Amino acid sequence: MNRFERLFEELPHDAECALITSDINRRYFTGMKSSDGTVIAFRDKAYLIIDFRYIEKARASVKNAEVIEQKKLYPQIAELIQKHGVSGMAIESRTMTVSQLNGIRNFFRNIDINDTDMLSNAIDTLRCCKSQEELECIKKAQEIAEKALDDVLKFIKAGVTEREIALELNHRMFLYGAEDLSFETIVLSGANTSMPHGVPSDKPVENGEFVLMDFGAVYNGYHSDMTRTVCVGQPTDEMKEVYNIVLDAQNTAIKSAHGGITGRELDETARSIIDDAGYGDYFGHSLGHGVGLEIHEKPNASPNYMNELNTAAVVTVEPGIYIEGKFGVRIEDFVILTENGCENLTKFPKNLISL
Ligand SMILES: [Mn+2]
Known part of the structure; x- marks a missing residue:
C-alpha cells in the first residue's frame, strides 16, 4: 500500500478528498522536498500541483501522484474535484493559515470543507509508524551525529568556549553528510547546564565543569536527536550522584519501552526514579517526543499523553x-519501539566521561 492508500484507510469511510498543503506532509506523501506545491488526493488517485521551479524534478521523481504544472491553483483543483465527482474536501487544520482557509471557503462555495483536525490527525498517525526506509534515514542521521561527537570530544578542554564546541559539532555533522542541523545545537557548560534549552555563549569551559551537548543531524529529511553530558576534569561527588540518577532513570525507561505503553506510563518509569531520589522538582520537562521528518512530532512520552505509543514509533x-x-x-537517546521492547538507535556510550 502506498501512503495515499494508507491515508484513506485511516480516514473515515465517507472522506472523499484530502488537500495536503504543508511542506512536511507534501514531502511525506510525494517523497519530494519543495517550498511550495499542493497535493490533492482522492480515493482512487492523487495529484501534485507544483510550479515551474520544481516541475522537472517532480516529473522525474514523484511516482505515486500525477504531476500537474501549477497555473491557476484553485481552478485546477476545482477541475479535479469535478472530474472525481466529490462534494467534500478535508484540509490540514493544524498547518493551514486562517487566510488560506478563508480563501478556500470563498472559492469552493459548493464544496463541504472539513476543517476539523481529522486529516492532520490521520497523517500524524501514519507518520508515527516508521517504515524500514524511514528508519534507515534516521539511523544514518544518528551515525553522522555520533561521528561528529566522537571527534569533538577530543576538542573539548578547559578554555574552549561553548560556541566553539557548538561550531565544531555543526561543522563535523555537515562534513559527515548532514543536509542540515536538526535544530540549533545546544552546548552549555558549568552553571549554564541548568537551563535545558540554553543558547551557547562565549563562556569558556572551566576545569571541573559539566558540558551538556544536545544536537542532531538531518539526513534525507529525517532528524536525529541526542544529548550527552560530559565532565572536563574531575566531577564532584554531587555531580556524580546526579549523573547516575539521570542515567538510571534513562536506562530504566529504555528497558520499559515497548509498543503499546502509553506516553504517560513511559514518562513515569523515569520520573519515579528521579522523584524517589529526591530530585522530582528538578525534572521540569517531559521524558521524550517523536522524531522523524520533524524534530518534534507525535507521539509524546509525557505525563499528559494518555495514548499508547505504537510499535514502529521513534521516540x-x-x-x-x-x-x-x-x-x-541530561542524557538523551532515541529508540524505535517494537512489540516486545525497543531498539536503541543511539550507540554512543553513556558512562560519565572525564575529559
Ligand atoms: Mn530531544
Missing part, C-alpha cells in the same frame, strides 16, 4: 535534573 528518552545556579545533567 526520544531524555530525562534530566537541573539545579539552578549549580549544574544540570
Whole structure:
C-alpha cells in the first residue's frame, strides 16, 4: 500500500478528498522536498500541483501522484474535484493559515470543507509508524551525529568556549553528510547546564565543569536527536550522584519501552526514579517526543499523553535534573519501539566521561 492508500484507510469511510498543503506532509506523501506545491488526493488517485521551479524534478521523481504544472491553483483543483465527482474536501487544520482557509471557503462555495483536525490527525498517525526506509534515514542521521561527537570530544578542554564546541559539532555533522542541523545545537557548560534549552555563549569551559551537548543531524529529511553530558576534569561527588540518577532513570525507561505503553506510563518509569531520589522538582520537562521528518512530532512520552505509543514509533528518552545556579545533567537517546521492547538507535556510550 502506498501512503495515499494508507491515508484513506485511516480516514473515515465517507472522506472523499484530502488537500495536503504543508511542506512536511507534501514531502511525506510525494517523497519530494519543495517550498511550495499542493497535493490533492482522492480515493482512487492523487495529484501534485507544483510550479515551474520544481516541475522537472517532480516529473522525474514523484511516482505515486500525477504531476500537474501549477497555473491557476484553485481552478485546477476545482477541475479535479469535478472530474472525481466529490462534494467534500478535508484540509490540514493544524498547518493551514486562517487566510488560506478563508480563501478556500470563498472559492469552493459548493464544496463541504472539513476543517476539523481529522486529516492532520490521520497523517500524524501514519507518520508515527516508521517504515524500514524511514528508519534507515534516521539511523544514518544518528551515525553522522555520533561521528561528529566522537571527534569533538577530543576538542573539548578547559578554555574552549561553548560556541566553539557548538561550531565544531555543526561543522563535523555537515562534513559527515548532514543536509542540515536538526535544530540549533545546544552546548552549555558549568552553571549554564541548568537551563535545558540554553543558547551557547562565549563562556569558556572551566576545569571541573559539566558540558551538556544536545544536537542532531538531518539526513534525507529525517532528524536525529541526542544529548550527552560530559565532565572536563574531575566531577564532584554531587555531580556524580546526579549523573547516575539521570542515567538510571534513562536506562530504566529504555528497558520499559515497548509498543503499546502509553506516553504517560513511559514518562513515569523515569520520573519515579528521579522523584524517589529526591530530585522530582528538578525534572521540569517531559521524558521524550517523536522524531522523524520533524524534530518534534507525535507521539509524546509525557505525563499528559494518555495514548499508547505504537510499535514502529521513534521516540526520544531524555530525562534530566537541573539545579539552578549549580549544574544540570541530561542524557538523551532515541529508540524505535517494537512489540516486545525497543531498539536503541543511539550507540554512543553513556558512562560519565572525564575529559
Ligand atoms: Mn530531544
